Amino acid sequence: MSNMPREPEAFAEHVLQLIQQELPAEEVELAGPMDVLVSGRHLDLNNLFRMVLCEPSRGDEIVREFLSRITEGEAMMGSAMPLSLVQSRIMPRIQPNSLFEQLDKEQVAHTPWVNDTSIVYVIDMPRVTVSITLEQIIKWGLDIEQIEACARRNLARYAPSLEVKIIESAEGGRVAQLSAQDGYDAARLLMSTLHARLAPKLKGDFYVAAPARDIFLAVSAGPDDFLERVKSRVDRDFERLPYPITPALFVVTQDGIAGTSKAA
Numbered sequence: 001m002s003n004m005p006r007e008p009e010a011f012a013e014h015v016l017q018l019i020q021q022e023l024p025a026e027e028v029e030l031a032g033p034m035d036v037l038v039s040g041r042h043l044d045l046n047n048l049f050r051m052v053l054c055e056p057s058r059g060d061e062i063v064r065e066f067l068s069r070i071t072e073g074e075a076m077m078g079s080a081m082p083l084s085l086v087q088s089r090i091m092p093r094i095q096p097n098s099l100f101e102q103l104d105k106e107q108v109a110h111t112p113w114v115n116d117t118s119i120v121y122v123i124d125m126p127r128v129t130v131s132i133t134l135e136q137i138i139k140w141g142l143d144i145e146q147i148e149a150c151a152r153r154n155l156a157r158y159a160p161s162l163e164v165k166i167i168e169s170a171e172g173g174r175v176a177q178l179s180a181q182d183g184y185d186a187a188r189l190l191m192s193t194l195h196a197r198l199a200p201k202l203k204g205d206f207y208v209a210a211p212a213r214d215i216f217l218a219v220s221a222g223p224d225d226f227l228e229r230v231k232s233r234v235d236r237d238f239e240r241l242p243y244p245i246t247p248a249l250f251v252v253t254q255d256g257i258a259g260t261s262k263a264a
Helices: 008-022 046-054 056-077 083-089 097-101 134-140 144-157 186-190 194-202 224-240
Strands: 028-032 035-038 041-044 090-096 110-112 117-124 129-131 165-168 174-178 206-209 216-220 249-253 256-259
Touching: 008 028, 008 035, 008 046, 008 056, 046 056, 046 224, 083 090, 083 117, 083 144, 090 097, 090 144, 090 186, 097 117, 110 144, 117 144, 134 144, 144 186, 174 194, 186 194, 186 216, 194 206, 194 216, 194 249, 206 224, 216 224
Parallel strands: none
Antiparallel strands: 028 035, 035 041, 090 117, 110 117, 117 129, 165 174, 174 216, 206 216, 206 249, 249 256
């Protein structure tokens, strides 16, 4: 892992030192095993740790790039952003509700969804995404329903010609894999055309696995041994990949999307 420690506690201490070097004007302290306070703001290091584990040879580079983007994001959040400038950049992301353990749920622009997740709205800039706050929406004179509609329209226009790879398993099940690696693979579960596009290829209603932000697997509704193998992979990806969402599957039908977790 380059010179990055492999133990979470040591990793957090190392990142703390890097933050103190990169941002000497900030007050920095550890608030928990993988939680750093930067001038009173919580910085969760779990996703960063997973990113480094996935590419250990680039450990230092990944951490420094992460800190650079955090700084950019903080600067943008503190500046006025006219709606005319950012409207075409408003995008949706599916996030686990555990997100609100560190963020104020009353301040984050979001829509509660299924499988113990929410749809969170961000402004997608070239190097960083900035979460939209309810205060910002009020300043724009909009409501959450209008932001959601805007985000879904932008998602539909975002790389509309994406290729979907169809794989047939030995058990007879089918998988439709989408992998743009643009930060919105899982979010494409929200596309209104999803069922019409994939149901013919997957022989009817289907499941979608979105264990992490950059994973989208649509799978046929059987056979059972095929689904068990898919679920095992989904569980592993949820435990190891950065930006985890949920190990539960989503059920996609003509009437909409339902969850399979007990919390849904």
